[in-house]
Amino acid sequence: MESKAYSTITVTEIVRRSGVARQTFYRNYPDKDRILVEFLCHQFNRLEPRLAREAMSIEDLYRAIFQAWKQLIPPSLLANIRLADRKIRQIIFHSVTAVFEQQYSMYGLAADFVRSEFHHYASRSLSSVIHGLLVEWSLQDFKQSPENMGKLAHRLTESIHRYYLPAVL
Template sequence: MGEATGKLSLRSQEWIQTALFQLMEKKPYSLISITEIADKAGLARQTVYRNFQDKDEILLNYLTRLMSGVWKHIDGGQPYTEAMFVLLFRTWKDNIPPSLILNIKGQDRKIRQLIFRSICDCHDELFIGGSRGEGGTKSDIYRLYGQKSFSALLHMMLIEWTLQEFHLSPEEIGKVVSELSASMRKFL
């Protein structure tokens, strides 16, 4: 019974996510309601709320899975290599839904905030072990600022590269990010 319920929940989550992206093709993210998402998915609002706290969680779930999918290829190695940056940008370009690109180009601030949050959350969890450096040593504090600066750089480059319609190849933008982030990575 539990396995069937889990599969049903996963299917509902996929429908909800698909409905959100379909709605984003015609309407800015910030103007979409849970009721519209539920109607588009053919589900009751209660089903949406059983699976997600709000619409931000729907999008954040997608973005976090996308980011985590990149970082899981590290296999215990150095996470800040040029090859990892290339993989990040290639994965972004190959997997970002067109409706999300539309909303980025529409300058929806909420979209940008959620992208930044997904980068920070993945970075915190996978590379810092959830530690945020508050109240720690001077080295911990520098690490915190280095991490936030690094996350901000990745966010800004993903957004700008998207706005510029991926004018550089993933290899080129990965190299740029690797070079720009070299001093920040010393603190990580």
């Protein structure tokens, strides 16, 4: 991604550059997108020790996500966001969704709610808001502070949280 757009990179190029066999690649990843999803999840999960150590509000969690995004996302990914690569945006959405599923589990959602169809929609709505803010914030060259973005994210998602995480609020 440092030298070409993500959408134009092929699995053949990845295996050739990494020095692994195509079969090894597919044994570990169903496609090239999974590599990037896992990378982004890993970057976000670097927050986990801090989240476990500190009692964080939802707004604090959002602020931490924006801080991590600004600090840990490589320039090549930002360049691909600026190229308006739809695939990159889908991958960011999937990674945000995966991270939220993991992080929100620590807030003790009731098992019947987690299994409900409503949980699916609430989770995707939250992910969509944060994903959109991360992408737009990147396109605006991080003009707002992570603190301000955390506040904005919290305000935009407050109504979802009333249903999704009532015990936290």
